[in-house]
Amino acid sequence: MSSEKVNIRPVLLPEIDEMRPLWESFARLHARMGPLYRYNPDAWPDVRIRLAAAVQDEQFHLLGAFWENKMIGYCLGFIFRNYAGYFPEEIGYINELFVLEEKRRKRVGSRLVRGMEDWFRDRGIRFFQLGIAAPNRDAARFWEQMGYQIYSVGYMKDAGPAHLA
Numbered sequence: 001m002s003s004e005k006v007n008i009r010p011v012l013l014p015e016i017d018e019m020r021p022l023w024e025s026f027a028r029l030h031a032r033m034g035p036l037y038r039y040n041p042d043a044w045p046d047v048r049i050r051l052a053a054a055v056q057d058e059q060f061h062l063l064g065a066f067w068e069n070k071m072i073g074y075c076l077g078f079i080f081r082n083y084a085g086y087f088p089e090e091i092g093y094i095n096e097l098f099v100l101e102e103k104r105r106k107r108v109g110s111r112l113v114r115g116m117e118d119w120f121r122d123r124g125i126r127f128f129q130l131g132i133a134a135p136n137r138d139a140a141r142f143w144e145q146m147g148y149q150i151y152s153v154g155y156m157k158d159a160g161p162a163h164l165a
Contacts (some may be wrong), residue, residue: 006108008115011064011074016051018071020044021063026098033135036156054078061119065099065108075112080126091097092120094130113146 011019054060054076065073076096082089094116099108117128122129129151132139 004025005067006072006106006111008063008068009066011062011071012054013052013055015064015071016048016055017076019051022071022074022100023047025100026096029098030133031137033133036158037133037135051076062117063115063119064162065111065112067101067103069150072103073079073097073108073112077120078118079120079123082131088127090123090125090127092117092123092128094123094128097130108143111144126157 023044024041027041027043030037031039051062054062057078060076060078063075063077064071074096075091075094075098080091080093082091084103093112096111097112099112120128128148130143130148131154132143134159
């Protein structure tokens with residue numbers, strides 16, 4: 001498979017269901033990184049609704065990578081409007097990037113990212129941001145190779161069951 005034969009384009013609403021095995025692989029990959037990255041394997045119906053809404057929202061962009069008419073990767077991004085007084089006012093946020101493991105290291109991910117960056121630039125946005133799972137060293141290397149640098153560090157705590165009134 002050569003990267004040139006991969007078609008990078010917006011995902012259409014009828015194609016959302018093709019994303020299920022990719023999203024499930026993305027979620028399982030993160031779940032292997034530790035308990036803070038667990039996921040609900042029964043969440044696809046809700047994820048599907050979220051992705052369908054994103055496809056129809058002009059503030060979101062969902063790109064797919066298609067090889068031989070099969071989706072092998074995707075990139076989901078959106079325009080984040082910063083709080084008043086903070087710079088930059090708008091940020092292009094890359095929420096998810098995933099390429100099937102057997103199709104990695106063939107420039108598919110970098111083409112998806114470049115496509116998302118172009119979409120942001122076409123809307124006047126020049127600052128791009130994303131987050132990765134801290135244990136995901138492959139992702140860190142990929143993003144650094146794409147020219148991204150560490151911008152902030154996030155922390156999370158599992159405080160146990162919530163107190164619901």
